[in-house]
Amino acid sequence: MQEIYLDNAASTPCDARVMAVMAPLFAEEFANPHSDTHAPGKRAAEAVEQARGHVAELIGADPREIIFTSGATEANNLAIKGAARFRMKQGDGRKRIIAVATEHKCVLESVRDLAQEGFEPVILGVDHNGRVDPAALRDALAVPTALVSIMAANNETGVMQDLSSLGRIVKEAGALLHSDLAQAAGKMAIDVRALDLDLASVSAHKMYGPKGVGALFVRRRPRVRLEPLFSGGGQERGLRSGTLPSTLIAGFGEAARIARAEWQADDHRLTALAQQLFHGLRERQTPFVINAQEARRLPGIISLRLPGAPATRIMEALPEMALSVGSACSSADLAPSYVLTAMGLNPTEAAESLRLSPGRFTTPADIVRVAELLADAAQRVRAERSTQ
Ligand SMILES: *Cc1c(COP(=O)(O)O)cnc(C)c1O
Numbered sequence: 001m002q003e004i005y006l007d008n009a010a011s012t013p014c015d016a017r018v019m020a021v022m023a024p025l026f027a028e029e030f031a032n033p034h035s036d037t038h039a040p041g042k043r044a045a046e047a048v049e050q051a052r053g054h055v056a057e058l059i060g061a062d063p064r065e066i067i068f069t070s071g072a073t074e075a076n077n078l079a080i081k082g083a084a085r086f087r088m089k090q091g092d093g094r095k096r097i098i099a100v101a102t103e104h105k106c107v108l109e110s111v112r113d114l115a116q117e118g119f120e121p122v123i124l125g126v127d128h129n130g131r132v133d134p135a136a137l138r139d140a141l142a143v144p145t146a147l148v149s150i151m152a153a154n155n156e157t158g159v160m161q162d163l164s165s166l167g168r169i170v171k172e173a174g175a176l177l178h179s180d181l182a183q184a185a186g187k188m189a190i191d192v193r194a195l196d197l198d199l200a201s202v203s204a205h206k207m208y209g210p211k212g213v214g215a216l217f218v219r220r221r222p223r224v225r226l227e228p229l230f231s232g233g234g235q236e237r238g239l240r241s242g243t244l245p246s247t248l249i250a251g252f253g254e255a256a257r258i259a260r261a262e263w264q265a266d267d268h269r270l271t272a273l274a275q276q277l278f279h280g281l282r283e284r285q286t287p288f289v290i291n292a293q294e295a296r297r298l299p300g301i302i303s304l305r306l307p308g309a310p311a312t313r314i315m316e317a318l319p320e321m322a323l324s325v326g327s328a329c330s331s332a333d334l335a336p337s338y339v340l341t342a343m344g345l346n347p348t349e350a351a352e353s354l355r356l357s358p359g360r361f362t363t364p365a366d367i368v369r370v371a372e373l374l375a376d377a378a379q380r381v382r383a384e385r386s387t388q
Helices: 016-027 039-059 072-089 105-117 134-140 163-172 246-283 311-317 338-342 347-351 364-387
Strands: 066-069 096-100 120-124 145-149 176-180 199-203 214-218 302-305 353-356
Touching: 016 246, 039 066, 039 199, 039 214, 039 246, 066 072, 072 105, 072 145, 072 176, 072 199, 072 214, 096 105, 096 134, 105 120, 120 134, 134 163, 163 176, 246 364, 311 353, 311 364, 338 347, 347 353
Parallel strands: 096 120, 096 145, 145 176, 176 199
Antiparallel strands: 066 214, 199 214, 302 353
8 A cells, every 4th residue: 555645744754865965964974063173073063054054045044043943843932932031031011922823833832821921922813714814913013012923824724924014014013023934934935034024933844854953033133132942052142052963954954955946846846736636626526625715825735625524534544645634733632623713614614624735755646546535535434424
């Protein structure tokens, strides 16, 4: 039974070119990149700085604005808690922190955790297409606000927020603007200057790099100040202590370099694969609904509802297909996706929704099989349920 991997939104495979760059750093160029007393240490540091340049270029930043972390979860925590705590320490009176209801759990929980420190979390709702209402954002900003976090593209639905117009509203109100770019970076055009971002989080394993490494963009002009999360040796401009994983970082850099050169080609291919899938399902008379149909979406994340066929049953019927019902983090619990619920889907509709996320290595032949398998499974599940 040939497996088909359709869960690239949870994690992408490492590109072979990324592995080739990492291989020598595991065993040969293993020195501590902070050991500047010898040549091997300096070479490891050079590999880190080269990678920093590639990651910066991918999002239009200066290399000095890139702080390496263990991933986007840490970057989001550092951005939100670090900025809030620094402002509090300076005696800044702005206590409101705003995030969107469909943000990743690590953003929502960071914002909510700050309530214990005297901040006021405000969670903005979204419309049926997963988008933030600019007027609601403006209303929320009527109270002096420290920081607003708005993701560029959602990990369950692929929905892109209109970050440039929402960002303008945030900046007019004088709040800091953070964006979780974990799904967007390397998949769509992102320029931290054009978007006027203060803080932005990225992750290597969502762009065909290794797991366990990511970065936080921290704007230099005007400089955004953060309180670090960790005490230690003061690496990464004092913002993130700990020995840098030079091997993973070199892989991240290569993944970012490739993404910058190839994201448009990937995007065209994924758009064609999505169309092929929808066509294949229609050909087989399989009723389906695309969640957030009217929003601009990443072509590689499809939130697909098969009416009358619960997603958990579809997944049981198709062990050869790796897909999920929502984000990887929440798929273990039985509660319907909070992202889809925030968009106004009722619990049944949310439970009938699958997340299909093809990636760089998905082929048209895979999609032919996916359409066949899904159409068959949907029909079987619906038939079983109607005879129960
Ligand atoms: C995967 C993901 C994260 C978490 O990234 P890690 O590097 O796995 O910690 C955060 N936000 C979004 C939108 C994601 O897709």
